[in-house]
Amino acid sequence: MESPRAPATLADVAEQAGVSRQTVSNAINNPDLLRPDTLARVQAAIDALGYSPNHAARQLRTRSSRLVGLRLTPSQEFTANMAMDRFNRSLVEACREVGYHVLLFSGGPAEEGQRPDPLGGYDDLLRSTAVDAFVVTDTYLGNPQTSGLARRRAPFVAFGRPWDDPGARHPWVDVDGAAGVRLATEHVHGLGHRRIAWLGWEPGSWIGEDRRAGWHAAMDDLGLMTAGLEAAVADDVLEGGRAAAALLDVEEHRAPTAFVCASDTLAVGARGALADRGLVPGRDVAVVGFDDSQVAQVLGLTSVRQPLEAVAVAIVRALTDLLSGEPSPAEGLLLAPSLEVRASSGSSDSERA
Amino acid sequence: MESPRAPATLADVAEQAGVSRQTVSNAINNPDLLRPDTLARVQAAIDALGYSPNHAARQLRTRSSRLVGLRLTPSQEFTANMAMDRFNRSLVEACREVGYHVLLFSGGPAEEGQRPDPLGGYDDLLRSTAVDAFVVTDTYLGNPQTSGLARRRAPFVAFGRPWDDPGARHPWVDVDGAAGVRLATEHVHGLGHRRIAWLGWEPGSWIGEDRRAGWHAAMDDLGLMTAGLEAAVADDVLEGGRAAAALLDVEEHRAPTAFVCASDTLAVGARGALADRGLVPGRDVAVVGFDDSQVAQVLGLTSVRQPLEAVAVAIVRALTDLLSGEPSPAEGLLLAPSLEVRASSGSSDSERA
DNA sequence: TTGAAAGCGCTAACAG
DNA sequence: CTGTTAGCGCTTTCAA
Numbered sequence: 001m002e003s004p005r006a007p008a009t010l011a012d013v014a015e016q017a018g019v020s021r022q023t024v025s026n027a028i029n030n031p032d033l034l035r036p037d038t039l040a041r042v043q044a045a046i047d048a049l050g051y052s053p054n055h056a057a058r059q060l061r062t063r064s065s066r067l068v069g070l071r072l073t074p075s076q077e078f079t080a081n082m083a084m085d086r087f088n089r090s091l092v093e094a095c096r097e098v099g100y101h102v103l104l105f106s107g108g109p110a111e112e113g114q115r116p117d118p119l120g121g122y123d124d125l126l127r128s129t130a131v132d133a134f135v136v137t138d139t140y141l142g143n144p145q146t147s148g149l150a151r152r153r154a155p156f157v158a159f160g161r162p163w164d165d166p167g168a169r170h171p172w173v174d175v176d177g178a179a180g181v182r183l184a185t186e187h188v189h190g191l192g193h194r195r196i197a198w199l200g201w202e203p204g205s206w207i208g209e210d211r212r213a214g215w216h217a218a219m220d221d222l223g224l225m226t227a228g229l230e231a232a233v234a235d236d237v238l239e240g241g242r243a244a245a246a247l248l249d250v251e252e253h254r255a256p257t258a259f260v261c262a263s264d265t266l267a268v269g270a271r272g273a274l275a276d277r278g279l280v281p282g283r284d285v286a287v288v289g290f291d292d293s294q295v296a297q298v299l300g301l302t303s304v305r306q307p308l309e310a311v312a313v314a315i316v317r318a319l320t321d322l323l324s325g326e327p328s329p330a331e332g333l334l335l336a337p338s339l340e341v342r343a344s345s346g347s348s349d350s351e352r353a
Numbered sequence: 354m355e356s357p358r359a360p361a362t363l364a365d366v367a368e369q370a371g372v373s374r375q376t377v378s379n380a381i382n383n384p385d386l387l388r389p390d391t392l393a394r395v396q397a398a399i400d401a402l403g404y405s406p407n408h409a410a411r412q413l414r415t416r417s418s419r420l421v422g423l424r425l426t427p428s429q430e431f432t433a434n435m436a437m438d439r440f441n442r443s444l445v446e447a448c449r450e451v452g453y454h455v456l457l458f459s460g461g462p463a464e465e466g467q468r469p470d471p472l473g474g475y476d477d478l479l480r481s482t483a484v485d486a487f488v489v490t491d492t493y494l495g496n497p498q499t500s501g502l503a504r505r506r507a508p509f510v511a512f513g514r515p516w517d518d519p520g521a522r523h524p525w526v527d528v529d530g531a532a533g534v535r536l537a538t539e540h541v542h543g544l545g546h547r548r549i550a551w552l553g554w555e556p557g558s559w560i561g562e563d564r565r566a567g568w569h570a571a572m573d574d575l576g577l578m579t580a581g582l583e584a585a586v587a588d589d590v591l592e593g594g595r596a597a598a599a600l601l602d603v604e605e606h607r608a609p610t611a612f613v614c615a616s617d618t619l620a621v622g623a624r625g626a627l628a629d630r631g632l633v634p635g636r637d638v639a640v641v642g643f644d645d646s647q648v649a650q651v652l653g654l655t656s657v658r659q660p661l662e663a664v665a666v667a668i669v670r671a672l673t674d675l676l677s678g679e680p681s682p683a684e685g686l687l688l689a690p691s692l693e694v695r696a697s698s699g700s701s702d703s704e705r706a
Numbered sequence: 707t708t709g710a711a712a713g714c715g716c717t718a719a720c721a722g
Numbered sequence: 723c724t725g726t727t728a729g730c731g732c733t734t735t736c737a738a
Binding site: 007008050051052053054055056057059060065067070072074081082084085088089092093096101102103104105106108109121123124126127128129130237264265268293294295298299 | 360361403404405406407408409410412413418420423425427434435437438441442445446449454455456457458459461462474476477479480481482483590617618621646647648651652
């Protein structure tokens with residue numbers, strides 16, 4: 001159990017077990033090639049010496065690092081940050097199960113004034129063969145780096161659809177935001193709400209448009225009006241509050257009785273606007289957020305939750321397919337989110353019209 | 354700019370530049386050994402071929418992976434999670450600046466019923482020489498793994514004091530929680546508050562005791578009474594709310610006018626208790642949280658903020674010292690947090706007694 | 707200042 | 723089924 005200064009090598013194990021180095025290598029990589037008794041002897045020597053194959057040597061020989069690169073994006077919105085943390089954990093765990101590790105890197109500081117290099121950090125890792133593949137997550141504003149990576153023939157899987165490039169042929173996994181918002185909309189509809197407002201982001205983000213589309217489609221399918229029930233603002237509590245206030249401050253029979261929001265941040269703003277008017281979320285007016293962030297959990301806010309554990313597993317599967325040269329069965333995979341129902345959308349006891 | 358299927362090697366560069374392989378190696382690792390014109394020629398070849406040294410080969414030769422291992426803990430409390438995300442980002446960035454990358458790993462699933470192996474995941478990485486060192490972060494409940502790592506002579510730096518082992522001789526960096534709470538206490542005192550309550554965790558956590566001690570010492574120094582102004586509960590909104598309510602529901606001249614809390618979660622609970630009584634945080638009663646989490650930022654909650662960027666930088670410095678064999682200048686380093694003042698502790702216009 | 711030789715620890719390919 | 727040979731790409735001697 002003592003730990004030697006210099007870790008044991010294959011040769012040490014071979015000597016200890018009285019076999020050749022190659023046999024030890026086989027014992028590890030192709031155990032079925034060995035006779036059971038030889039295997040047992042080698043195993044015993046491995047255990048006795050506490051041997052683990054030297055990572056660098058193996059990598060050099062097999063040209064595989066069993067490392068997946070993941071770039072940490074500088075820092076997104078509050079809510080997205082929290083989601084990324086959950087995703088990272090899931091990814092590490094999913095990778096572990098197939099014998100991979102996650103290598104974190106950053107794109108370096110964004111140069112003053114200019115946009116950060118979309119490929120910053122990727123290139124070096126690629127050329128030094130430090131990682132086998134990448135997981136690309138920051139596709140929320142289009143995919144500047146996926147095309148670059150594809151051009152370099154770098155193996156990668158994206159978390160996020162190639163919104164701006166339907167012809168992209170790389171594997172990806174994404175969460176169906178529209179379906180999530182539809183879930184939220186139908187949920188409050190089931191509670192009796194009919195004037196269901198959408199509190200969304202300013203146009204221009206793919207994700208934002210997708211989520212809004214989910215609301216709009218759900219409203220259509222439910223035969224509900226959407227006119228005058230919509231706001232688009234920056235992802236900010238104050239802005240969200242103001243927008244919600246503006247929607248509320250109309251004749252009472254036209255005011256929304258439910259808010260479905262593009263983010264938990266906006267939902268918090270809506271909550272505030274309600275409180276200012278003496279309305280109680282969940283009793284008087286329903287509020288639903290998006291991302292099931294810490295705020296949602298702490299404030300009892302109903303929220304759409306992305307299945308990030310499943311996303312990570314799917315990404316790792318796509319990654320292993322990719323690296324084993326298999327023809328990827330599906331180009332892209334869209335996963336459905338779920339709804340975490342909390343007090344902010346408590347069941348209503350009376351129908352509303 | 355085209356990327357070749359097989360990355361360029363040292364030999365390719367040497368041929369292109371018309372020098373020996375060794376000269377190219379020197380150009381990269383000891384540029385001052387070369388004549389300027391040779392260096393320039395080699396540099397040009399490197400750029401032309403887009404060469405980066407093969408990571409595995411270099412690692413095999415130099416016995417250094419330039420990788421730092423960081424174990425992702427299963428999942429802590431809400432608030433700590435968010436902090437860890439910020440720390441991870443900072444660590445990745447600090448590592449990048451000294452040419453290191455961060456390798457994420459997990460301890461594996463905790464076996465049903467039994468506590469997770471404190472050294473889970475560490476051993477393999479160590480013996481396979483996959484990482485040069487570790488950053489150990491989950492020291493919040495004592496340091497089960499630091500002693501094990503020390504015994505194995507694994508280089509590591511801890512984020513967190515060796516609470517339970519004053520004789521530990523490994524380098525560490527920590528945030529002075531007591532000083533943070535003192536800051537908070539003095540802040541509300543400066544606002545005119547005199548009956549300042551502590552809403553803390555149940556005894557048993559080192560960090561919790563430390564934070565509480567900060568409140569107690571500050572109160573003593575300010576000549577304020579602490580009797581009947583203290584509660585200890587689990588880190589949970591409901592529990593925090595109940596405890597705050599109990600503290601508030603006494604004769605008015607004995608009720609606290611300020612709450613200093615061990616976490617943002619508890620602070621949210623306190624806020625709720627205030628709202629139930631028609632009291633407005635920041636106007637009637639001050640509330641201060643801890644960790645400057647998303648909730649604090651979104652709700653306008655004054656909170657103690659840990660200097661995680663500085664922690665990461667200090668850890669990386671300690672790490673490089675350690676790996677370069679320098680005698681670590683200081684065994685441990687304690688960093689002071691700051692206070693993010695927000696609406697929940699707005700300045701009071703009238704003195705309170 | 708530059709070049710030649712050796713070898714880090716491992717596994718792929720073949721021979722026995 | 724086991725052993726031998728060769729070499730992945732790099733850096734560390736040591737010579738020129």
